[in-house]
Amino acid sequence: MSVAPPASSRDRILVVVGDAALARWVVSLVEALRRSGAAAFLRIARSEGPRPSSALATLLGLEKMLVAGHRPGGADRIGPDELDKGLIEPADFRPDIVIDLDEGGERLPRATRLRPLYDGEPGETALASSLFFRGTPRIAIERTAPDDDGGRIVAEGTASLEAASGIGGGIDAVASRVATLLLKALAGTGDGAPGAPAIPVRPIGSRDIAMRAAKDVARAAVRAAYRLCCHGSHWRVGWRFATPGDDVWTRRDLAGGRWNVLADPVDHFYADPFPLHWQGRDYLFFEDLDHKTGKGIISVVAFDEAGRPGPAVAALEEPWHLSYPFLIERGGEIFMIPESSANRDIALYRATGFPAQWRRHTVLVEGVEAADATIVEHDGLLYMFAVVRDGVGGYSDTLAIWWAEDLFGPWRPHAGNPVLVDDRAARPAGNFVRRGGALYRPVQDCRRAYGGALGFMKVTRLDREGFAQAGEGTISGGGAWPGKRLHTLNYNGRLEAIDGFTLRPRFKPAADLVDRWYRPGS
Structure with a gap:
């Protein structure tokens, strides 16, 4: 590696x-x-x-x-x-x-x-x-x-x-x-x-x-x-407005308010949702993958005053695959770090015409096949977590960390890299959260399958020389959110979003029938 x-x-x-x-x-x-x-x-x-x-x-x-x-x-x-x-x-x-x-x-x-x-x-x-x-x-x-x-x-x-x-x-x-x-x-x-x-x-x-x-x-x-009649891998996004105390991080389950499904075309799937409340309005950014090409872009929906999502609009596209649109605010501006492992870098984009116009601002880390970069500020430093590989093996088991004093770098590798090799506890699954004075991170549990479940990890040490975390349980699909898999969780105090794997027929009439049967709360 x-x-x-x-x-x-x-x-x-x-x-x-x-x-x-x-x-x-x-x-x-x-x-x-x-x-x-x-x-x-x-x-x-x-x-x-x-x-x-x-x-x-x-x-x-x-x-x-x-x-x-x-x-x-x-x-x-x-x-x-x-x-x-x-x-x-x-x-x-x-x-x-x-x-x-x-x-x-x-x-x-x-x-x-x-x-x-x-x-x-x-x-x-x-x-x-x-x-x-x-x-x-x-x-x-x-x-x-x-x-x-x-x-x-x-x-x-x-x-x-x-x-x-x-x-x-x-x-x-x-x-x-x-x-x-x-x-x-x-x-x-x-x-x-x-x-x-x-x-x-x-x-x-x-x-x-x-x-x-x-x-x-x-x-x-x-x-x-199966592939003759259905798309081989189809993910969908769920969202709801949740009050603090009735969110997944507090409940440690998917119950509570009803989940809404973000409507997607039959030939595209939506995954990796990141909500943002900006200048009085709610937005949801996500991976938008075309099944015909197998290539993802970043799309966004804006919510109206009644809390209804508008149409999906393309926000960022590159010649290579993009996903996991991590968002961060600095100096009154919004920046995005989408996954760009196919381009072997971790790059920062700046919103030039929010929400659907972005420009590549700088490269934070070069020459690395990294996925799902997620930044947290802790004890006066910024730490960036991502899973890495070098062309061989799985995509979800090897965790690396970089640290910096400023978002724009320089970003330095953690002394313990790779800090973890674990298919259940390495891959980021959304933003860090703080609860009761403690720092937590959601992770993908990929033991049984990619995105098979979502785990809750409490960070017990994070500095330039060390990292440790302790598991506090997992959740998976079923019941309130039907489906076999779950691999993203984000909540900004207003809008909560998850995603999950679902059966998706290739033809719209059959897809509509499945949607009516295979919906949250059914």
Whole structure:
């Protein structure tokens, strides 16, 4: 990950992997270590006897045909002859640190060892077992010094599988966050903590593979049929005027006043709503995505004196996808930071003709694939939260923070970046709020699916060196807000807005029937 702290240029690192588990992601790890400043090389350990990964290799091969469509991925096996010879360990190399990816008992050089664990167990077999039988595993990086009797956990996290296809895609997603956590462990200090009890590894058998393949074929058929008649992913915006004390943050549920649905065209979806009360009038900004192009713009509706929303008007469009229109006021002007991860920057826009005319004002952070940037002022500084990735893995599990003394920068990376790798508690879901003297942030819980639920987090530490938060429950759709998912919450003391995932037929008569049946409070 681009936000991970660099390894010391003095670090000499050896990555050890068994030949049966040599995959593209291992090569990417060595390359990432080198980019961070370390002298890193690879050792391929020879597997003796039956190969423990033969069943997994069969499964990955089937997925290539049935799920991945033969697209390349990090879990793809490679042979030693396909490697750049410059990656292989020189004969006279003496490492300071060994990253142990081997599960065959290779004799390692005397050095500090870092070993990834998956639900407490090492090796690719444990990773595949966790993904196959339980879902995304808890990743822990265990550090063992040469004279230690046992290891200590120095970095932990949980990868999001929202963009993963099959077990191979899951390995790719988890491996990308293993690389992030290894870089963090290399730059970190402290003694760490004891590891949690391991979950026993359950080997994947031939019967398991056959059942999985049958399910994959059935799922593919269902998805194909669904997309013939419905849009694959459709979000809608809900809004209501709520008095303080009857809002979601106070109630910690979606009950209270009735939610209104912001009417959308059949071929567009609306998401990421941000309300604003400005110069005596209420506005709602949101992502407006065209299903035909898959590209989002920022649109806005203005409310009249009776509290009724007007038509949606395009407010901001770029050649790249935009979403999550975070709004902030400074010096009597309104600024917006829309998500522009496709352009690899975090940019600030200034309203030149509010509400529907905006101009790109400055770039706050360059060269980063960041989503859902959200700013809060705390103890005299501004802090900007966003989830980041570097082209691999999920979009919702890795939280980075930047801080500044002024909105226009300079913005400096937090000392602990990435401060969190957690698919349930990393991704911003709207504005921070203060209640009872405490600071809170809504987050997306993406454990079961992207935007699967919304979590309430209390910030217990936020400064330039540290960050911590504690969960205070989650909510999801159903009842007052029908639908399977929920991933944005904003309230400005007057207008409260959420969004949610819904069934959306492609044809308007059918869509109208669904709207009448599938409405809040029904």
